[in-house]
Amino acid sequence: MPNFNRYIGLLFCFNVQILFAQVDISYRDITIIGNYFTKEEIVYRELGLKKIENSLFNDSLKTIWIQRISDLGLFTHVDIQTHNDSIFIYVKEKKYTWFLPEITWADRNFNVWWQEKDPSRLIYGGTLFLNNLKGCNRALAVQTIHGYNRSYSAQYSRPFPTYNRGYSYSIGAGYWSNHELWYKTRSDKLQFLRVESEPVQRNVWLNGMLRKRLSYYSFLEWQFNYGTYRYSDTALKKDEWAVRQYMAGQNGDYAGVGFAYTTDHRKQRHYPVDGYYLKTGINYTRLNPLMRSPSIIQGCLKGNYFKPIGSWVWTNSLQASYNADINALVVGSLPYVFSRQLGYESRYVRGYEPYVADGMGFALSKTGLRRPVYRHSGKKIPGVASFKNYQTMPVSVWFTIFADAGRVIRPIILPENTLNTRWMTGAGVGMDVILWYTSMARFEISRNHWGNGVFNVSFTNVF
Secondary structure, three states: OHHHHHHHHHHHHHHHHHHHOOOOEEEOEEEEEOOOOOOHHHHHHHHOOOOOOOEEEOHHHHHHHHHHHHOOOOEEEEEEEEEOOEEEEEEEEOOOEEEEEEEEEOOOOHHHHHOOOOHHHEEEEEEEEEEEEOOOOEEEEEEEEEEOEEEEEEEEEEOOOOOOOOEEEEEEEEEEEEOEEEEEEEOOEEEEEEOOOOOOEEEEEEEEEEEEEOOOOEEEEEEEEEEEEEEOHHHHHHOHHHHHHHHOOOEEEEEEEEEEEEEEOOOOOOOOOOEEEEEEEEEEEEEOOOOOOOEEEEEEEEEEEEEEEOOEEEEEEEEEEEEEEOOOOOOOOOOHHHHEEEOEOOEOOOOOOOOOEEEEEEEEEEEEEEEEEEEEEEEEOOOOHHHHHHOEEEEEEEEEEEEEEEEEEEEOOEOOEOHHHOOEEEEEEEEEEEEOOOEEEEEEEEEOOOOOEEEEEEEEOOO
C-alpha cells in the first residue's frame, strides 16, 4: 500500500507539470490587425523579426511581445491570439496628431498655488503633438505657452531602429520668459522676486540627446545643452547680490554635457508592479565659458524597485545627487540655481510640499505599498468616430500607503533655514486613478514631522 500511494503521488505531480507546462506552437504567419497608419516593420522590429520567420511561440513569448509593443507608446491596447499555425496581433492606435490644451500654475506644485489661489498666476496654452510621423514612430512636439510665464519650443525625436541595438536621438530649441524669479530661500520657503512691468528673466536654449541601445533593457545616453540668460535691470535694482548669485551674473551663457547609463527591467513602465529601474550619470556645466566662471560637476543616481506581495505591490525608490564647483575659491559655494535640492519637481519628501532645502546634494528615499481597489478593462465612454480607439477606456484605481525620508548633503547654513540641516520624514495615504494605461491623477494626504497634514494633487496625461 505505501508503494501504491507513492506511485499515485508521482503520477499526480507528473500530470500537474503537464497541465501547467507551456505549449510551444510552431507558427508560419503573423498578421497585425488595427495598424492603419503604423508600418508593420515598426512592430516587427520590437519582436526581433526582420521578416516573418518559422519559429516557436508560447505564453512566455506572448507576454514579452505584448510588453515590447505596448512600450512603443503607439497603441491604447495590444493583444495577441493564435489560431493553428498563425499569430494575430491586435492593436488599437492612439490619436497621433493632437493639440493638448494646458492650464497650470506658476508654482512648484498644486499645494503651493492653492495657498493663495491667485488666478493671475495661471499659465495657459498647449502643445501640438505630431507623433508617429510617417508611421515610423518619429515625433515632433511644438509648444506655445502664455499667461504668467511664456514659452515657445519645438522638440524632434527619432526612436531606436531595432529592439536591442542601434541609436536614437532627439533635438530641441526654445525660448521662455516670466515675471518671477525663484531667487532665494528664507524660512525654508522659496522667495520670489517679481517684476510686473517686464519679464524678470529671459532664456534661449538648445539641447540634444543621443542614445545607444545595448540591449532591450539597457542603453547609454549622451546629452548636450547650450543657452543664454538675461535678468532685467529692474530685478538687479531690487536685490543685486541675490540676482547675480542666481546664475553667477546678470546675463551670460552656459554650455553643458552629460553621460548616463540606464537599465530598465520594469514589467510595465506607465505604472510598474514588478521589476526594477536604475540610472546613474554625470553632468558638466560651464557658465560663461569664455570667462573664469563656475564649472559645475554633478553626479546623480536613481533607482526604483517593485515587488508583488500577494495582492499588494511593494515600491521602493532611492535618488541621490551631488554638485560641486571645480573652480570655486570657497569650498561649498554654488550659484543658487545649482544649490536647490529638495522640494523641486519629483525631488521632495511628501508632507513637505510647501518647503524647499538647499545644499550641495541630497539623498531621498520613498517606500510604500499599493493595492488595486478597482479595475475595469473596457469602460465605454461616448465619443465621435475619430476618437473610436479611446471609446474603450481601461480604468484602474490603486490605494497607496507611503513613507518618505530625505536629507540635504552639505547644506547651505543660514539661521532662518532649518530643514536643510535635518532629516525630513513624512508618511501618508493616497489614491492613484489611471485611465488608458498612461493617464494618471494622483491624490495624496501626508503628515510631516511637525504633525501637519498636507494635501497634494499631480497629473500625467495619456497623449
